[in-house]
Structures are given as structure tokens and as C-alpha cells.
Amino acid sequence: MKILVCISNVPDTTTKVRFVDDNTRLDTNGIQWVINxxxxxxxxxxxxxxxxxxxxxxxxxxxxxxxxxxxPTIRKALAIGADDAIRVNAEPQDAWFVASQLAEVVQQxxxxxxxxxxxxxxYNGAAVGGMLSELLGVPSISAVSSxxxxxxxxxxxxxxxxxxxxxxxxxxLVVIAQKGIAIEPRIANMxxxxxxxxxxxxxxxxxxxxxxxxxxxxxxxxxxxxxxMIDPENVQExxxxxxxxxxxx
Amino acid sequence: MAILVYTEHWDGQFKKSTxxxxxxxSKLAEAANTQTVALSIGEVEEDxxxxxxxxxxxxxxxxxxQNLKYVDNQAYSSVIQQVxxxxxxxxxxxxxxxxxxxxxxxxxxxxxxxxxxxxNQLPASLDPFMVNKKVFSGKAFANVKLKTDRKILTLxxxxxxxxxxxxxxxxxxxxxxxxxDQLQTxxxxxxxxxxxxxxxxxxxxxxxxxxxxTPENWDKLKALADELGAALACSRPVSxxxxxxxxxxxxxxxxxxxxxLYIAAGISGAIQHIAGVSAAKYIVxxxxxxxxPIFDVADYGIVGDAMKVLPELTxxxxxxxx
Ligand SMILES: Cc1cc2nc3c(=O)[nH]c(=O)nc-3n(C[C@H](O)[C@H](O)[C@H](O)COP(=O)(O)OP(=O)(O)OC[C@H]3O[C@@H](n4cnc5c(N)ncnc54)[C@H](O)[C@@H]3O)c2cc1C
Numbered sequence: 001m002k003i004l005v006c007i008s009n010v011p012d013t014t015t016k017v018r019f020v021d022d023n024t025r026l027d028t029n030g031i032q033w034v035i036n037x038x039x040x041x042x043x044x045x046x047x048x049x050x051x052x053x054x055x056x057x058x059x060x061x062x063x064x065x066x067x068x069x070x071x072p073t074i075r076k077a078l079a080i081g082a083d084d085a086i087r088v089n090a091e092p093q094d095a096w097f098v099a100s101q102l103a104e105v106v107q108q109x110x111x112x113x114x115x116x117x118x119x120x121x122x123y124n125g126a127a128v129g130g131m132l133s134e135l136l137g138v139p140s141i142s143a144v145s146s147x148x149x150x151x152x153x154x155x156x157x158x159x160x161x162x163x164x165x166x167x168x169x170x171x172x173l174v175v176i177a178q179k180g181i182a183i184e185p186r187i188a189n190m191x192x193x194x195x196x197x198x199x200x201x202x203x204x205x206x207x208x209x210x211x212x213x214x215x216x217x218x219x220x221x222x223x224x225x226x227x228x229m230i231d232p233e234n235v236q237e238x239x240x241x242x243x244x245x246x247x248x249x
Numbered sequence: 250m251a252i253l254v255y256t257e258h259w260d261g262q263f264k265k266s267t268x269x270x271x272x273x274x275s276k277l278a279e280a281a282n283t284q285t286v287a288l289s290i291g292e293v294e295e296d297x298x299x300x301x302x303x304x305x306x307x308x309x310x311x312x313x314x315q316n317l318k319y320v321d322n323q324a325y326s327s328v329i330q331q332v333x334x335x336x337x338x339x340x341x342x343x344x345x346x347x348x349x350x351x352x353x354x355x356x357x358x359x360x361x362x363x364x365x366x367x368x369n370q371l372p373a374s375l376d377p378f379m380v381n382k383k384v385f386s387g388k389a390f391a392n393v394k395l396k397t398d399r400k401i402l403t404l405x406x407x408x409x410x411x412x413x414x415x416x417x418x419x420x421x422x423x424x425x426x427x428x429x430d431q432l433q434t435x436x437x438x439x440x441x442x443x444x445x446x447x448x449x450x451x452x453x454x455x456x457x458x459x460x461x462x463t464p465e466n467w468d469k470l471k472a473l474a475d476e477l478g479a480a481l482a483c484s485r486p487v488s489x490x491x492x493x494x495x496x497x498x499x500x501x502x503x504x505x506x507x508x509x510l511y512i513a514a515g516i517s518g519a520i521q522h523i524a525g526v527s528a529a530k531y532i533v534x535x536x537x538x539x540x541x542p543i544f545d546v547a548d549y550g551i552v553g554d555a556m557k558v559l560p561e562l563t564x565x566x567x568x569x570x571x
Contacts, residue, residue, distance in 0.1 A: 017388045017389050122385060124384055126353075131354040131355070134359060139434050143350070161259070161449065165439050166436065169435070212362075212396055218384065218392075219390050221387070227534070228549050230550065242510065246530075246549075
């Protein structure tokens with residue numbers, strides 16, 4: 001069984017975002033780039049599944065659509081433990097463009113399980129995994145908070161509003177992962193970082209694709225008025241404010 | 250031409266979030282000068298279906314087949330596509346919840362329709378079709394142009410409001426064609442959190458962080474939540490430690506919520522936590538540290554020990570109610 005994990009390269013979650021060129025472009029100055037948090041959890045789970053000797057997982061490959069500048073993030077995924085990596089050499093433009101490139105990679109190489117994160121913490125589209133599965137014509141299960149293998153069968157828990165469903169599926173399958181699939185992301189150790197330098201990182205050229213959406217410009221949220229402080233000895237005042245000023249109670 | 254809205258139900262019942270979604274679709278239909286068609290999949294009684302017309306649905310299409318009991322993403326997106334084609338719908342509207350997030354991207358590919366996800370208001374213009382959406386987990390907003398003839402929108406929950414607009418609806422049944430190879434996932438078991446107010450539906454939320462110190466101290470949060478009829482939430486370390494179930498974790502990697510009121514006790518207000526609650530209309534912070542970043546985003550703040558403040562607050566609410 002072969003596993004593919006789709007990786008998005010995003011600004012570190014503590015980044016203060018700024019825009020340039022009339023607010024049409026993210027200012028990338030000084031940004032630390034990291035693996036998208038959900039992808040990192042999915043990768044962690046994929047590696048755990050491979051290490052469990054009861055499972056016949058041959059390999060865990062990571063794939064990323066992005067320019068050469070994102071190679072440090074890919075190397076990080078290799079250092080965490082992925083066996084090899086594929087980079088599609090194109091700047092990601094919209095979810096449809098990225099999913100189309102990923103579909104091409106999957107069609108060229110066969111995979112049984114494909115992981116994607118439920119969303120990417122930059123443009124928050126929550127779209128690539130679902131689009132990829134539709135392009136491939138294979139099933140998808142979304143909001144997956146737990147995944148196991150048993151005799152080459154997937155056992156999945158998906159979160160629904162107000163509950164959970166235990167599921168199985170035919171393969172190949174796109175697993176769209178959220179929190180819970182792994183608790184903590186795995187961190188690379190020194191040995192992993194050394195080994196990552198020698199692992200294959202294959203660069204492929206993109207196929208020609210349009211985009212369906214265009215990000216025209218950006219704005220920052222309006223500043224909030226300062227917080228009203230309430231005397232801890234007089235919580236009654238808070239109740240009054242919530243009732244009469246905010247009117248939420 | 251039409252706007253097609255996919256209305257999810259829970260054991261045959263719609264929720265307020267469904268009515269918000271239909272309200273949104275019908276306001277959009279009004280702006281686009283077209284009609285609102287609501288689609289329901291699964292077993293929903295006609296009286297319940299009729300409720301959708303109270304919020305502006307002109308036509309209600311019901312699909313009820315045994316093999317559609319559970320959401321299979323391929324099968325459901327195929328059914329929605331068939332109805333969209335029959336109705337010549339050019340805009341599809343779904344909720345930005347787990348189901349909507351699973352189906353909308355598949356439909357985007359099927360219909361070759363641009364996807365505007367997690368929108369929080371009506372489009373700023375219809376030609377060009379411009380929507381506003383949150384990016385960088387709430388640190389900014391983007392104006393996005395949807396460039397295709399057909400479009401799909403997912404609406405952020407609790408972002409729009411519910412508007413009554415009663416119509417005399419046409420109710421129709423629809424029989425989709427589905428082949429077995431469109432049903433490749435199976436649900437073996439369902440576990441429901443019965444009678445529990447769902448965090449994403451709640452208007453009032455009481456939340457605790459690491460500053461609550463021990464899981465036992467949650468009885469103070471619970472007492473306040475019970476008094477208010479609020480749902481419980483927590484910060485990520487709290488669920489990572491197993492003090493609370495992971496469904497209660499809010500933030501960038503957890504649930505994203507937009508209640509009317511969010512009370513945060515013993516939560517520092519890390520940027521990743523705020524990403525999940527910044528759409529709350531009012532935030533109350535209770536924290537011993539007057540410099541905690543939570544006070545930068547809160548509307549009302551109390552610098553104090555949550556163990557002491559929470560019971561007093563519960564008591565004050567009880568008095569105010571009686
Ligand atoms: C990629 C990534 C994703 C993340 N996603 C999330 C996420 O989705 N959600 C999330 O919450 N976090 C997330 N985090 C973690 C986040 O950075 C913070 O570590 C976390 O939110 C802190 O939780 P906390 O506020 O409960 O704890 P702390 O930061 O430890 O804060 C505890 C607070 O309690 C106060 N306090 C102590 N005692 C008392 C008392 N007696 N009464 C009142 N106040 C008291 C302290 O002053 C302090 O402000 C993420 C981190 C990363 C790197």
C-alpha cells in the first residue's frame with residue numbers, strides 16, 4: 001500500500017500578516033514558512049501507520065505544488081520521516097489549479113490512500129482535498145479525526161455536527177484530515193534532518209490549467225474598541241453591561 | 250436560472266443554521282432577480298420541509314432514498330448536481346460546516362463552478378461576482394472574484410442572521426439516478442451526542458483554558474454554562490491534556506465559532522486561539538494577568554482569579570434572572 005500526503009506551505013501561525021502593492025499581495029518579508037498544521041498531523045498519522053508492522057504500508061510520499069522557495073518545508077516533511085517527495089514546479093494560484101496539478105501527480109504514480117488537510121491556514125479554502133477526489137473520481141471522507149488500517153481496510157471516524165460516524169471505504173480514497181487524526185505533530189530529530197538531505201525530491205513541471213477564482217485584494221479587520229475593565233469585586237456590573245449594553249443575555 | 254440551497258437536516262429536523270442558510274440564499278435570489286430552490290436529501294416530513302418556505306424558499310425538492318441515509322460525498326454531490334442541472338441553478342449555496350466543506354469542492358469540479366468558501370455576507374457585486382472571505386485564519390479578509398458562469402458559495406455559520414420571508418412553496422420529489430459505484434463509503438456505526446447543545450450552534454459559549462488548572466475546576470464553568478444555557482468550549486492545551494473532549498477545542502486547529510457571547514476564563518488569548526473565536530459578537534475575558542493578550546480582543550474584562558469570579562458571576566446571573 002502506498003500513501004501520499006499533500007502538503008501546503010504556509011506562514012507560521014504567529015505571523016502578523018501585511019499586504020503590499022495596494023493590498024493586492026502578501027508581504028512575504030520576514031515570514032517563517034511551515035507545513036500547514038493539518039497536513040503535519042496527517043503526515044504524522046501516515047508515518048505511524050507505516051511504522052506499525054501489522055500494516056503493509058510500503059511508502060509515504062509527500063507532494064507539494066510550489067516554487068523552489070518552498071523546498072525547506074518539503075525537506076522538513078522528509079526529516080519528519082516521509083520517504084520521498086514530489087514538487088510540482090508552479091506557484092499555487094487557486095484551489096482548482098493546485099488540485100488539478102495534484103491529480104496529475106496521482107495519475108502518474110499510483111497511491112492507495114491520499115491525505116489532505118481539511119483546510120490551509122493561509123487562504124482557508126477547505127477545497128483542495130475534495131476537488132482532488134472529484135478530479136480522480138474516487139471517494140473522499142472529510143473531517144476525519146481518526147484513521148486505522150485493518151487487513152488493508154481503512155477504519156475511519158468522521159466528525160459530523162453533533163456526533164461521529166465510523167466508516168469504511170473502497171480504495172483508493174482521499175482522506176481529508178482534521179484535528180484528532182494525530183494529537184501532536186511529529187518533530188524532526190537530528191538523524192532525520194541528516195537523512196532528509198539524501199532522500200529523493202523529484203521536481204515535475206506543471207500541466208497547463210486556468211484558475212476559477214482570483215484574489216483581487218485584501219483588507220485587515222477593523223480595530224476593536226478598547227476592552228472595558230470591570231472591578232472583580234463588582235461582577236454585577238458585567239451582568240448589567242451584557243444585559244443592557246451588549247444585549248446578548 | 251435559480252439559486253439552489255442544500256439544506257441539511259438532523260434526524261428529520263432543521264436547525265437555526267439551516268434557516269440562516271435559506272435566508273441568505275433567498276436574499277441572494279432577490280438581488281439576482283431569480284427564485285430560491287431548496288434541496289433536502291433524506292427523510293424529512295412535509296411539515297418540516299414547509300418550514301423552509303418561511304425563510305424564502307419558492308420551491309422545495311425532496312430526495313428520499315434508502316441508500317442516501319448517510320452522506321457519501323460522491324453520491325450526494327451527484328444528486329445535488331442532478332438537481333442543479335434540472336433547475337438550471339447558476340448559484341449553489343451550502344453551509345460551511347463539515348458536510349458543506351466535503352461536498353462544495355466536489356461540486357465545484359463537477360459543475361466547473363468557482364467556489365467562494367466561508368463567505369460572511371452577500372456578494373459585493375454580481376457582475377463581476379465579488380465575495381468577501383476570511384483569510385489567514387481571520388487575520389485578514391480577501392475580496393475574491395468568482396470567474397465562472399456558475400458559482401458555489403459556502404456560508405460561514407452565524408454570520409448572516411435569520412430573516413422571515415414566507416412563500417407559498419411548490420414541493421416536489423426528485424428521483425436521482427445513482428449507480429452502485431457512486432456509493433463507495435459505508436457508515437458502520439453512528440455515535441450521537443444527544444441532548445447536548447452543539448458548540449457551533451450555541452449563541453452563548455463559556456470556555457476555559459490552562460488557567461483553570463485542573464479538570465475538576467470545570468464544575469465552575471459548567472455551573473455558569475448551565476445558568477446561561479451556554480455550550481462549553483476550551484483551548485487546545487486543555488483538550489490535548491485530555492481534560493476536555495476534542496470537540497470542545499476552539500481555535501485555528503479546532504472549531505471556529507461565531508456566538509453572540511464568548512466568555513474566556515484562564516485563556517491567554519494566543520493568536521491561534523483567537524482565530525477560532527474572533528467572529529464572536531462579544532468576548533468577555535477573565536484572567537489574572539492584566540497583560541494577557543486576550544484583553545486586546547475582549548469587549549469586557551475582569552482581572553481576577555477565575556475560581557473566585559466564576560461562581561460570583563453565576564450567582565449574579567441567577568439573581569438577574571429571578
Ligand atoms: C500550529 C498551532 C496551532 C494551534 N492551534 C490552536 C487552537 O486551535 N486553539 C488554541 O486554543 N490554541 C492553539 N494553539 C496553541 C496556542 O498557541 C496556545 O498555546 C494556547 O491557546 C494556550 O492555551 P491557554 O490560553 O489555555 O493556556 P496558557 O497560554 O497557558 O494561558 C493560561 C492563562 O490563564 C491565566 N490564568 C492562570 N491562572 C488563572 C486563574 N486562576 N484565573 C484566571 N486566569 C488564570 C494565565 O494568566 C494565562 O493567561 C496552536 C499552536 C500552534 C503552534
